[in-house]
Structures are given as structure tokens and as C-alpha cells.
Amino acid sequence: AQKVTQAQTEISVVEKEDVTLDCVYETRDTTYYLFWYKQPPSGELVFLIRRNSFDEQNEISGRYSWNFQKSTSSFNFTITASQVVDSAVYFCALSPYNNNDMRFGAGTRLTVKP
Amino acid sequence: DTAVSQTPKYLVTQMGNDKSIKCEQNLGHDTMYWYKQDSKKFLKIMFSYNNKELIINETVPNRFSPKSPDKAHLNLHINSLELGDSAVYFCASSQEVMRAVNTEAFFGQGTRLTVV
Numbered sequence A: 001a002q003k004v005t006q007a008q009t010e011i012s013v014v015e016k017e018d019v020t021l022d023c024v025y026e027t028r029d030t031t032y033y034l035f036w037y038k039q040p041p042s043g044e045l046v047f048l049i050r051r052n053s054f055d056e057q058n059e060i061s062g063r064y065s066w067n068f069q070k071s072t073s074s075f076n077f078t079i080t081a082s083q084v085v086d087s088a089v090y091f092c093a094l095s096p097y098n099n100n101d102m103r104f105g106a107g108t109r110l111t112v113k114p
Numbered sequence B: 001d002t003a004v005s006q007t008p009k010y011l012v013t014q015m016g017n018d019k020s021i022k023c024e025q026n027l028g029h030d031t032m033y034w035y036k037q038d039s040k041k042f043l044k045i046m047f048s049y050n051n052k053e054l055i056i057n058e059t060v061p062n063r064f065s066p067k068s069p070d071k072a073h074l075n076l077h078i079n080s081l082e083l084g085d086s087a088v089y090f091c092a093s094s095q096e097v098m099r100a101v102n103t104e105a106f107f108g109q110g111t112r113l114t115v116v
Helices: none
Strands: A003-005 A010-014 A019-021 A024-026 A032-039 A046-052 A059-061 A064-069 A074-079 A088-096 A108-113 B004-007 B010-013 B019-025 B031-037 B043-050 B053-057 B064-070 B073-078 B087-094 B111-115
Touching (some): A024 A074, A046 A064, A046 A074, B010 B019, B019 B031, B019 B087, B019 B111
Parallel strands (some): B010 B111
Antiparallel strands (some): A019 A074, A032 A046, A032 A088, A059 A064, A064 A074, A088 A108, B004 B019, B031 B043, B031 B087, B043 B053, B064 B073, B087 B111
């Protein structure tokens, strides 16, 4: 069984603050994919990152960074120097390597205030 | 060109009606999905089709029936609509995992269904 937990339902920060969104997952698979998606107020789902379970290197893309720790089954997402445009619901997701059964966490609503 | 397109974007209908939401992808992907997003933003998988065959069918009322006429289309038919069906429905597609290193799901813009 797969499960993705995003314990933070809502986070509110002031612009330029750093913020970390937590994601903890459960799976019996030894290989799998982890994802982060962004859903801005306009409603579409925007792909941010995919990580393979066998690649634990952290990744940085501009103000975004991801910390994958297989030992703690976590895939946390940090936004540095947050901006108002970062306000959105962020979803973490998990997909087994051998099928397309992608499961999402409940999402974290991030509000960045000016 | 939109990679995954679903229509309509908004759908308001009365209880008891039957309605369909269409989804098409032009990415050449093998797998398509339907997700339901409720008022609390929780995204739940409903169905997954791979090469026109159903591979995932979560606990969804049988009033919901997916139809895949070909690999590029996965339509969602809903019979006898109920108030609780009100939600945003997302269609998505991805390449089949075993044959593609780069796997991500591409989502449509969502269909907001309101049952009154």
C-alpha cells in the first residue's frame, strides 16, 4: 500500500521568508518515483520535480530545492526567499516504478503575504 | 498545443442528470487517468487506463464509467449525478513507466462540476 502524508495543511509566511513543505511517504516498493506539483489559484496542476528512489541527490532549481531522504521516507520542498506568486497548494505524490498508480498527499496550502 | 485537454472546463447540472467529460492527450502517452479533487483539495485517483485497458479502478460508484475509444482519449461518463459528485475532475496522462525513464503525469486544466 502506498501513502503520502503532508502534515502541514496550511502555511502562511511573509514575502522573502524561506519555507519548507514536508512530505512523508510509505511504500513497500524498493523503486519508485516521487513528485511535487503546484496548484496555483487558477486551478491547473503544474509539475515541479520528479525524483527516482535510487537517486538521493538533493536538487536545486532557482529558489526551489528538494531534500530527499530515503532513510526517513521524506521528500521535503523548500522555497527560498518566497514571493507572493508562490502562493498555491503544493502536492507531493508517489508512483511505483512498475505501474502508473500515482498517489497524492492531501496538499499544503502556502500563502505568501506581501 | 495543449498537451492534455479536457472539456468542458465548467459544468453545472441538476441532480439525476447524466453528463460526460472529455479528455484528449496529444503526447503519445500510453496511460491516462481520472482524478477527483474535492472541496478540501484532496486529489484522489479514480481510474487509470493503459493502452485502452483499465488498470486501476478505485472504489468509485458504478455511476462513473470511463470510456477509452483510443489511446489518446479517456472520457468520463457520470450517470444519475448526485450533489456529492460536485468536485473538480482532472484528467492526466503519462508514459508507461517501464518504457520511459522520464515519467511524469501531465494534467489537464480540470473540469469543475457543480451538481445542483
